[in-house]
Amino acid sequence: NAGVTQTPKFQVLKTGQSMTLQCAQDMNHEYMSWYRQDPGMGLRLIHYSVGAGITDQGEVPNGYNVSRSTTEDFPLRLLSAAPSQTSVYFCASSPNLGSGSEAFFGQGTRLTVV
Amino acid sequence: GENVEQHPSTLSVQEGDSAVIKCTYSDSASNYFPWYKQELGKRPQLIIDIRSNVGEKKDQRIAVTLNKTAKHFSLHITETQPEDSAVYFCAAGDSNYQLIWGAGTKLIIKP
Numbered sequence A: 001n002a003g004v005t006q007t008p009k010f011q012v013l014k015t016g017q018s019m020t021l022q023c024a025q026d027m028n029h030e031y032m033s034w035y036r037q038d039p040g041m042g043l044r045l046i047h048y049s050v051g052a053g054i055t056d057q058g059e060v061p062n063g064y065n066v067s068r069s070t071t072e073d074f075p076l077r078l079l080s081a082a083p084s085q086t087s088v089y090f091c092a093s094s095p096n097l098g099s100g101s102e103a104f105f106g107q108g109t110r111l112t113v114v
Numbered sequence B: 001g002e003n004v005e006q007h008p009s010t011l012s013v014q015e016g017d018s019a020v021i022k023c024t025y026s027d028s029a030s031n032y033f034p035w036y037k038q039e040l041g042k043r044p045q046l047i048i049d050i051r052s053n054v055g056e057k058k059d060q061r062i063a064v065t066l067n068k069t070a071k072h073f074s075l076h077i078t079e080t081q082p083e084d085s086a087v088y089f090c091a092a093g094d095s096n097y098q099l100i101w102g103a104g105t106k107l108i109i110k111p
Helices: none
Strands: A004-007 A010-013 A019-025 A031-037 A043-051 A054-057 A064-066 A076-078 A087-094 A109-113 B004-007 B010-014 B019-025 B032-038 B045-051 B056-059 B062-067 B072-077 B086-093 B099-101 B105-110
Touching: A004 A087, A010 A019, A019 A031, A019 A087, A043 A064, A043 B099, B004 B086, B010 B019, B019 B086, B019 B105, B032 B062, B045 B056, B045 B062, B072 B086
Parallel strands: A010 A109, B010 B105
Antiparallel strands: A004 A019, A019 A076, A031 A043, A031 A087, A043 A054, A064 A076, A087 A109, B004 B019, B019 B072, B032 B045, B032 B086, B056 B062, B062 B072, B086 B099, B086 B105
């Protein structure tokens, strides 16, 4: 199994551009989530999904959209990039419903907005 | 909502000594408390977790203790080794599917 795969690994955007961060898992996990990691702030939940067709907001959802059309894929869309969205983004999946089981992380996407 | 505080932000210990990292949480409904290790440039990985019906859990050199009354939990690493150098994160979760994370502790093992 490849586990959780994120693409791209690095990205530079101009302010106002949009893009999609891809996340795919091959472990048949129901729960998937997106985090951003900023220095000194740990991981903050952006959006999560408890199954195909179901998504919900986390702590910091503004400026981001998600969809879950299949169990495997959970893309994160930045609608209009801002410098405040410069961060490292991690996608994660869990075998059980969310917070009560191990989260398996992708390798991360380092995004810079200029 | 839940708030998780983690201390210290940086911890430097001599190789072979013990390290203790502490976290407090605010929501009494939280019932799952994992610890993750993140090496430089890598993804976070689970090292140990504990649920609210257990007071202590050990796995070789690492242990986690939970005090539900005081709403705090701690990570203990004994006989520290150079490969223990990393950033460690605690988190707290409940049935609302959300994990709230501490800000992280950078552990430095001095040779």
